[in-house]
Amino acid sequence: MSSRFLSTSSKVIQTLMKAVRVEAFGGPQVLQVKEVPIPKPVDTQVLLKIKSVGVNPVETYIRAGAYANKPSLPFTPGKDCAGVIESVGSEVTQVKPGDRVFTGKAITGAYAEYAIVDASDVYNLSSSLTFQQGAALAVPYLTAYRGLFHKGGAKPGQTVLVHGASGGVGIAAVQLAKIHGLTVIGTAGTDKGTECVKRAGADYVFNHREADYLKKIVEVTGGVGPNLVFENAAHINLGKDLEILAPAGRVVVVGSRGPIEVNPRDTMRNESSVVGVMLFRATKDELAESHAAIQAGMKAGWLQPIVGKEFPLAEAAAAHEDIINGQGAIGKLVLNV
Ligand SMILES: NC(=O)c1ccc[n+]([C@@H]2O[C@H](COP(=O)([O-])OP(=O)(O)OC[C@H]3O[C@@H](n4cnc5c(N)ncnc54)[C@H](OP(=O)(O)O)[C@@H]3O)[C@@H](O)[C@H]2O)c1
Missing domain, CATH: 3.90.180.10 (Medium-chain alcohol dehydrogenases, catalytic domain)
Structure with a gap:
């Protein structure tokens, strides 16, 4: 022994x-x-x-x-x-x-x-x-809920771009946005990743390593752009996000691995906003609400990590x-x- x-x-x-x-x-x-x-x-x-x-x-x-x-x-x-x-x-x-x-x-x-x-x-x-x-479940779904609803103000009928939807947080954001009545556009960097984002329920999926994918994203929104961008790689995408947002659109910065240069005028043209997300800033009530959504999703069956x-x-x-x-x-x- x-x-x-x-x-x-x-x-x-x-x-x-x-x-x-x-x-x-x-x-x-x-x-x-x-x-x-x-x-x-x-x-x-x-x-x-x-x-x-x-x-x-x-x-x-x-x-x-x-x-x-x-x-x-x-x-x-x-x-x-x-x-x-x-x-x-x-x-x-x-x-x-x-x-x-x-x-x-x-x-x-x-x-x-x-x-x-x-x-x-x-x-x-x-x-x-x-x-x-x-x-x-915990960090991915709590962060996704916070980014979409507490900081992003996502509403049924709106369109969200989950920029980087193939990872833990992205999949959670796709499922939460879809069940709350948003049109969901997701991106991934590989064929297996795009397949996975489709399986999570996204309406449209694009490869963020392809040259013209942002143009295609604007096209599927009828030329208007997404109301919300849930951004997992802001150090690469923030500048472009501001260019494609719908009027009064919002970018929630969930992930960023470094600095990026953006043109502030792009926020003026459409009166758009950029807001950061930090899960540990969630209040007790916000966490309780997010956990209630997780429990409801497990019970109903739509929440499937x-x-x-x-x-x-x-x-x-x-x-x-x-x-x-x-x-x-x-x-x-x-x-x-
Ligand atoms: N703010 C907070 O409170 C909070 C909480 C949790 C996580 N995070 C952050 O959120 C991010 C995502 O976390 P995670 O757990 O989902 O990580 P993950 O599982 O490693 O996923 C990373 C995601 O980023 C995508 N990505 C890579 N290059 C990209 C590009 N050029 N454009 C768009 N997306 C790109 C990846 O797509 P491919 O691999 O398919 O290319 C993948 O979907 C990380 O930066 C993490 O640190 C923040």
């Missing part, structure tokens, strides 16, 4: 777990699997046995030490995961061991076999979704390499535990 287990007269108790640890900021290779003690939930906390982890681009910036809010070293990355509740603290009444849940707030880090989460931050995972789909590449936990470094430098997103990238 390994040192990971304690034997008592009646049962065997696991005491150690595998977790990805970052001991120094750096490239993907700093993601190393180690054995660490399984944390214990106290008071309002639960211990989650993780089945699948959602990898988000921000975790690569944090790992590299390039993010404003750096955790203290060493740490286990990740917040998004889905699994089964293993045990609960003394004050927990709303969930119980055995419940299938997802979270976007793993306190001790999601790239691990177990994580501590506050009971108020775990949400029911419908039995119709896999754990991999559950790992694709598309899972793309899957890596084992031990290959977290390859997953980080892929999400930044891969050849094209095909849905959410997850780690299986």
Whole structure:
């Protein structure tokens, strides 16, 4: 028997777990699997046995030490995961061991076999979704809801361009916009990506690596342009977005990996606006509303995260390499535990 287990007269108790640890900021290779003690939930906390982890681009910036809010070293990355509740603290009444849940707030880090989460931050995972789909729910769908409705003011009957629709957040934005009565135009950079965006329900899909795709987007809007652009790559597209927007249109900046030069006159011509989105700025009420939409979508069946590449936990470094430098997103990238 390994040192990971304690034997008592009646049962065997696991005491150690595998977790990805970052001991120094750096490239993907700093993601190393180690054995660490399984944390214990106290008071309002639960211990989650993780089945699948959602990898988000921000975790690569944090790992590299390039993010404003750096955790203290060493740490286990990740917040998004889905699994089964293993045990609960003394004050927990709303969930119980055995419940299938997802979270976007793993306190001790999601790239691990177990994580501590506050009971108020775990949400029911419908039995119709896999754990991999559950790992694709929190950050992607909450960000998409915030970008479309809280910051973008999306309304039924309007047209939204989801610029970069093939990744975790983009697929979520396509599904949320479609069910709320918008006409959805999505883009992706590969054939597999465009196929995936069609499967998510977009009305029109274009390849953002083709020379004249923006012209085609304006054409399918009858020459008017989209009312809203949900922008996942503002460092490449913001200037062009301002040129194609409909009058009084809005760009919500969801993702941007660097600076870009834009012509401010393009905002004057159509009285258009640019607004940033930052999920952690959402209020408690806004988060409750977004989670209600996720639960309603799971129940009704329209909310169907598309899972793309899957890596084992031990290959977290390859997953980080892929999400930044891969050849094209095909849905959410997850780690299986
Ligand atoms: N603001 C917030 O609170 C918040 C929260 C979560 C995520 N984010 C950010 O949102 C972005 C998307 O996150 P994610 O998890 O969906 O990442 P992801 O799964 O890696 O997807 C990235 C998306 O960007 C697309 N893209 C690449 N080049 C593009 C181009 N030239 N024009 C348009 N789109 C392009 C990709 O398309 P192809 O691969 O098909 O080319 C893919 O659809 C990231 O920058 C992330 O950091 C922000």
